[in-house]
Amino acid sequence: MHFRRKMIVSLSAALCAASLLGQASQAEDLKAAYTTQVGWTLHLLETGRYGESIDAAQSLIAAYPDRALPYELRGVTALYVGSTGRAQKDFAHAAALSPDPEAQYGLALCALFGRKVEAAASAWTQAAASPNLTETQSRDVSTAQAYVKFLKGDFDGAEKAGNEGDTLREEIGALAEIRKNSKIFSGRLAKLLTPPGGVPKLHEEDGLRPLFDAARPLEPCVVEPDLQQMYADRLLGDVTDTARHAGSVLLCSGMATLIPSEVIPRRAALVSYTVDGQMAAVVSQSPYEFSWNTAHVVNGTHQVRIDSVDASGNDLTTQTLTVRVSNKNGALTNQIDTSPEAIALRERLWNLLKLRPSWKVAEWTLAQSVLAQGDRTSADAHLAIAAALDPAYKNGQEFAQTLFAAPASAYWTGNTTRKEIALTFDDGPNPLKTPALLDALDKAQAPATFFVVGSRAEAVSEILHRMAARGDEVENHSYTHPNMNLLIPSVAEGEILRTSVLIRALTGRSPHFFRPPGGNANAGVQKIARSYGLSLAYWTVDVLHAEDVGSSSGLIDYVLGHVHPGSIVLMHNGPDVTTASIPALVAALRAKGYTLVTLSKITEGKIAGKPTNKPIAMPKMRE
Numbered sequence: 088m089h090f091r092r093k094m095i096v097s098l099s100a101a102l103c104a105a106s107l108l109g110q111a112s113q114a115e116d117l118k119a120a121y122t123t124q125v126g127w128t129l130h131l132l133e134t135g136r137y138g139e140s141i142d143a144a145q146s147l148i149a150a151y152p153d154r155a156l157p158y159e160l161r162g163v164t165a166l167y168v169g170s171t172g173r174a175q176k177d178f179a180h181a182a183a184l185s186p187d188p189e190a191q192y193g194l195a196l197c198a199l200f201g202r203k204v205e206a207a208a209s210a211w212t213q214a215a216a217s218p219n220l221t222e223t224q225s226r227d228v229s230t231a232q233a234y235v236k237f238l239k240g241d242f243d244g245a246e247k248a249g250n251e252g253d254t255l256r257e258e259i260g261a262l263a264e265i266r267k268n269s270k271i272f273s274g275r276l277a278k279l280l281t282p283p284g285g286v287p288k289l290h291e292e293d294g295l296r297p298l299f300d301a302a303r304p305l306e307p308c309v310v311e312p313d314l315q316q317m318y319a320d321r322l323l324g325d326v327t328d329t330a331r332h333a334g335s336v337l338l339c340s341g342m343a344t345l346i347p348s349e350v351i352p353r354r355a356a357l358v359s360y361t362v363d364g365q366m367a368a369v370v371s372q373s374p375y376e377f378s379w380n381t382a383h384v385v386n387g388t389h390q391v392r393i394d395s396v397d398a399s400g401n402d403l404t405t406q407t408l409t410v411r412v413s414n415k416n417g418a419l420t421n422q423i424d425t426s427p428e429a430i431a432l433r434e435r436l437w438n439l440l441k442l443r444p445s446w447k448v449a450e451w452t453l454a455q456s457v458l459a460q461g462d463r464t465s466a467d468a469h470l471a472i473a474a475a476l477d478p479a480y481k482n483g484q485e486f487a488q489t490l491f492a493a494p495a496s497a498y499w500t501g502n503t504t505r506k507e508i509a510l511t512f513d514d515g516p517n518p519l520k521t522p523a524l525l526d527a528l529d530k531a532q533a534p535a536t537f538f539v540v541g542s543r544a545e546a547v548s549e550i551l552h553r554m555a556a557r558g559d560e561v562e563n564h565s566y567t568h569p570n571m572n573l574l575i576p577s578v579a580e581g582e583i584l585r586t587s588v589l590i591r592a593l594t595g596r597s598p599h600f601f602r603p604p605g606g607n608a609n610a611g612v613q614k615i616a617r618s619y620g621l622s623l624a625y626w627t628v629d630v631l632h633a634e635d636v637g638s639s640s641g642l643i644d645y646v647l648g649h650v651h652p653g654s655i656v657l658m659h660n661g662p663d664v665t666t667a668s669i670p671a672l673v674a675a676l677r678a679k680g681y682t683l684v685t686l687s688k689i690t691e692g693k694i695a696g697k698p699t700n701k702p703i704a705m706p707k708m709r710e
Contacts, residue, residue: 121151122428128160129435132167135293137310140164141321153388155185156436161322162193163439166295168318169308171200188217188224189433192440195231196295199304207304208235223434227441230256234442238301242267254279255297255444262299262449265456272460276453280446280469284548287472287592288450289541289585292443299448306445311575337410345377347393349406356398363389381412388412447476447483468592475588478580487584491597491620497613498600500627501689503653508681509689510673511536511626513564513602515660516543516550524660525553527669536686537660538564538602538624541586548593555594560685562600563587563621571603571612580615587619600624600686624686626657634662642668647675653689 124147131140141164147157162177178193195210214220215228233248237259245263248256261276282288296306308315337345351358351373358375360368362384368377375395391408454469471490474483501509515521515537528535537554539561544551554561565571566582574582583601591597601621603612608623616623633645642664646656658665673683 118428122432124150125156125160125432126435129432129439132160132164132439133293133435135309137164137168137318138321141168141318153184153385155181155187155190156432158184159189159193159436162190163436165322166193166196166200167309167439168322169310169315170319170322171197173319173322186218187433188214188220188228189436189440191217192228192231192437196305196440200307202302202304204235204238204301204304208232208239211235221430221434224437226253227437230259231442233259234297237263237266237299238304255442258444258449262452265452269455270459271456273453273456276449276456280449280453282592285552285593286545286548287475287589288446289472289475289545289589291446291476294439294441294443296443296445297448298445299452311577337408339379339381339410339412341381343379343381343410345379345391345393345408345410346374347395347404347406348408349404351375351395352397352403354397355395355403358393358395361392361394367391384412447473447480450476451481451483471588471591475581475585478577478584484580487588488618488620491587492599494599494617494620494622496617497623497625498655498686498690498693499625500693501653501655501686502691502693503651504692505689506652506680506682507684507689508650508676509536509655509684509686510658511538511602511624511655511686512658512660512665513538513604514543514568515539516547516554517661518547518550520661520663520666521547521550522553524666524669525550525557527666528559529557531670531673533669533673533683534558534560534685536560536562536600538562538600539586539590540564540568541566541582541589544586544589544593551590551593555596558685560600560687561590561594561596561598562602562624562686563590563598564602565604568604570605570607572607572609574612576611576615579612583612583615583621584619587621622690625655627651627654628656630656630658630665634659634665637662637664639664639668639671643672643675646672647679650676650681652681653693655686655689 124143128140128143128147131137131143141161144157144161144164148161151157158177158181162174162181165171165174165177174193175197178190178197181187182190182194191210191214195207195214198204198206198210211228211231215225215232220228229248230253233245233256236242236248237245242263246260246267248260257275257279261273261279264275265271265273280288293309295309297304298306310318345360347358355375356371358370359366360370360377360379362379367379370377375393389410389412391410393404393406393408395403395405397403450469450473454466454473457469458466467490470483470486473480474487476483478484478487501507510533512524512535515524516539534557537559539551541563551561563583563586566586569582571579571582587598597620599620599622601608601616602624603616606625608616613623628646628649630642630646633642636642650656676683
């Protein structure tokens with residue numbers, strides 16, 4: 088009997104030691120799984136995959152219903168897709184679970200969407216008082232508080248707060264200055280919008296932006312209106328009842344007595360209890376009760392595992408209990424996780440929540456400021472940029488359509504009564520290839536027409552300056568080179584208008600032609616292009632195959648064998664064989680009596696053809 092007692096005591100110690108060794112590993116595995124799930128949900132949000140992020144956040148809430156972060160993730164998603172009511176509920180739930188600032192910041196955003204400025208001010212005050220507020224978060228909350236002052240008409244306070252800090256704070260200060268005196272010219276706002284290299288800001292930063300209007304304090308959402316209802320339906324699931332996901336749940340408070348839910352075999356020597364992977368107790372006598380003081384754990388759901396072994400240490404039974412702890416007074420609450428991994432995740436969440444500058448508001452306001460000084464030209468330039476950022480803002484679409492000349496229809500060839508040829512180059516500018524192409528054209532003393540991709544032109548504005556200085560025509564080839572037929576109208580409009588505004592800003596000349604990538608332009612795309620003063624520009628001779636073959640002589644022979652008076656020759660800004668062929672090709676064309684001209688010149692006097700909807704194989708953008 089004495090020996091058996093010693094063996095049980097030794098076995099108990101061994102079990103405790105083994106459990107403690109495995110405890111850290113199990114806890115780390117659980118933490119790693121949670122971190123991975125949160126990181127993936129953030130990635131989905133950051134990349135605009137909102138349907139998937141809704142599902143991922145729902146799964147997180149189901150698995151961790153008593154943690155604040157999953158609710159905050161769903162709340163951010165709801166804000167982005169226009170479901171403010173859903174977002175408010177999630178942020179309120181998160182705020183009740185944890186004292187972190189993200190939930191209060193989210194509640195402030197919900198209040199602004201509801202035009203409740205005082206409620207937003209109160210929520211941001213609470214966010215500013217949150218524990219563990221980082222320096223970045225403190226600055227962002229202060230900026231948001233300055234915006235509230237602006238909305239409440241405290242322009243002196245808003246201007247003062249905007250004297251220094253981040254870009255949005257500077258915008259708040261500059262707009263407050265103008266709001267105080269609409270007749271002054273705001274040098275602060277002009278400085279904020281002065282683009283390096285003359286490249287205007289044609290992108291709003293991803294995220295939530297203010298409109299500087301008490302009637303509409305924030306942008307409504309970031310998805311198209313026809314998608315909002317779909318996302319709202321997807322967000323209807325309110326996963327808060329743990330019992331729906333973990334089976335039977337035992338509710339506990341104060342001192343709780345736990346016993347195995349299944350029969351323990353009579354030959355059992357020890358029964359151990361672990362709570363959330365940590366050893367809590369080892370008992371050796373039936374009925375194997377465990378008295379658990381729940382005041383020492385966090386309110387919420389916990390997993391209790393009960394293991395029994397025989398005198399030799401062999402496993403007999405394993406059972407689990409899901410326990411929800413709920414203590415009204417003195418219970419622990421969720422605390423902010425300050426581990427490096429948790430901080431990194433919360434920084435990403437905060438980045439999705441924080442207010443961003445609103446460039447369209449700044450550009451439109453600066454236009455009014457310079458117009459008050461009598462500068463119509465500069466005002467038009469700023470209004471065009473505001474329209475490119477959002478054609479629906481302040482009648483930007485109507486203004487932009489009046490800014491560009493009335494168009495013709497479509498051209499496959501130029502005027503055939505004159506022996507002229509137009510060399511056109513698609514897909515540039517390329518910082519490595521285009522300078523050499525321009526050098527070759529300089530050597531040949533030949534003009535050209537370049538159909539540029541807006542996103543590429545932004546990065547190398549100096550190349551467009553050189554094209555304009557040469558007398559080349561810089562025309563519109565979309566902003567990102569998509570198949571225009573596959574885009575919804577608002578996106579197609581952005582592709583066209585943004586590039587036209589960029590070309591106008593960098594060259595001082597509005598484009599006259601739009602060449603859709605691959606020639607794909609359905610009736611809707613054609614209508615958008617024409618509304619912004621752009622004729623559809625196709626081609627007579629496509630040199631793509633000869634460029635791919637890689638033979639300079641073959642390319643020249645192909646062009647010479649297919650051109651006729653009025654031919655529009657489609658080449659690409661990239662292939663080395665194209666650049667190498669230019670001097671000899673130009674010389675050969677001139678030897679046959681052709682004059683090299685730009686697209687505008689070759690289409691003079693030409694009756695435009697009817698646009699076509701025929702599908703054309705979509706080529707990749709040439710490097």
